[in-house]
Amino acid sequence: MIAAPNRRPSRLPALREKLLDVSYPAVAVAVLLAGWELWVRLTHQPRYIMVPFSDVITACWDGRGQLLHHTWVTTLESIYGFALAAAIGIPLAFAIVSLRPVQKGIFPLVVVYHVIPTIAIAPLLSTWFGFGLTPKLLIVANFAFFPIMLNTIIGLRSTQPLQVQLFRVTGANTWQTFWKLRMPNALPQIFVGLKIASTLAVIGAVVAEYVSASAGLGYYVLLANGNLDTKSLMTGVVYLSILGSLFFGAMQIIERVATPWHLSQRSPIGR
């Protein structure tokens, strides 16, 4: 039980606790993977139902040439869409925060727009923009845009009133207050949004490729599914997971460079 009243924070076994925190999940993962491997091998599952874990890893390495090609396509779609989402989301958040009509008129509409399943209009984008890059980056932007906008709004609104008053007392104008106080203050929260959006961008690219594509990891996964080729499907998922983690990691590095002062306050989970 967590936070039981009689559990005092003991000093000495801190290292032991840390070790347990690492070893428990490690054991759980090992048991899971071993169970997967043994279950498939011992019960002789058909290859279209499930393949052993070791086969998936081998296939990841063996098929790397083709898989990296597809990964590159998905990467480009994700990056372009992500950039578009940031280019729309951040200025829109500025507008929502600073202009009252936009805040009262546009923001509720954007929230409702977010609640409706916009994935459903993905096929329409193919009708409008063909089968190339454009519809895909629009779908990606559609996925990634909302967390960026929302977190930028939260960040810009979270400025301490006392700090604003201090700026006013020292004679700073609106522009200076924005660039020297509000913006730096909002940056950590903006990065929270960008990090969320970075993983959503990859997922958006996959969905876009489900709808129509001739290359990319989503296409690869769907093709493998059509061929009942579960091994290829799993390798596609592994590559996608790595791609998503790389995106997230890249955002984390950019965050560290952009907001070095904030590192100490941040929680380790990277929220």
Next chain:
Amino acid sequence: MSFWTAPRSGSRLRMLSIGRASNVLYPVFFFVLFMSIWEIWVRAAHVSKVILPPPSAIAKQLGIFDQLWPDLWVTLQRIIEGFLLAAVVGFVLAIGIVTFRPFARSVFPVLIATQVIPKLAIAPLFLIWFGYGGWSTILIVFLLAFFPIVINTVLGLRTIEVEKMYLARSVGAGWIATFLRIRLPNALPSVFGGLKLAALLAVNGAVVAEFISSTSGIGHVILGAAGDNDIVRLFVAVGYLSLGGLLIFLVMEIAERYSIPWHVSRRDYVSVAPPANSRAL
């Protein structure tokens, strides 16, 4: 211009609360403006109906609801079943995680780590395992809705002030009483945050699952309409699906207001999309 001139920590924009007339009039004005621009642009530029029909043409076709209803109902049933399954399993698992320490240590980090896997990418595998019928869609909905429910419930149950637990102990409350009277009410705001996010994901998940492969459901209808270049039908189907999604969301919203009335008063729009669920899909 309150943001620039009068910063107050208490000023918040509250969603779904109809306080003043301007809260309604502004969105309605922008909505009408947007629709008028769409209508005028399509008519003035003579855009083909196959590319983009004007809103008036879509509005005229809203009557095909009768045709769409069977498929819409099938999809809504799948969403609700998958969502309820996710809620029950997620809640039980979350209680397990919070109660048994070894369980928490081994399972919870793994649960968080699996958020890296794009769940929609494993969706096709479900079709192989569970066939091309409704069950694969229900389970994909379950898969998407499950994680935010578990994670938010665990976070909610964990974030409790030690003082409250001391108080519970000092008045002699047992484990069950402590859980029901203190931990659970304390966790409810976070739980509902997870449930609402899960509700949104459930709708999206059902549509994607039906895109991948299905012979019924509104996703199937939408893909078919896109294939036939019947854009009006597509828009009407998307519109009704959105209404269904909004309804589910509103049910969660109302349930939240009834079960935690003390919390809504200080809640703001942020609760619509809690950033804790960074890798929700």
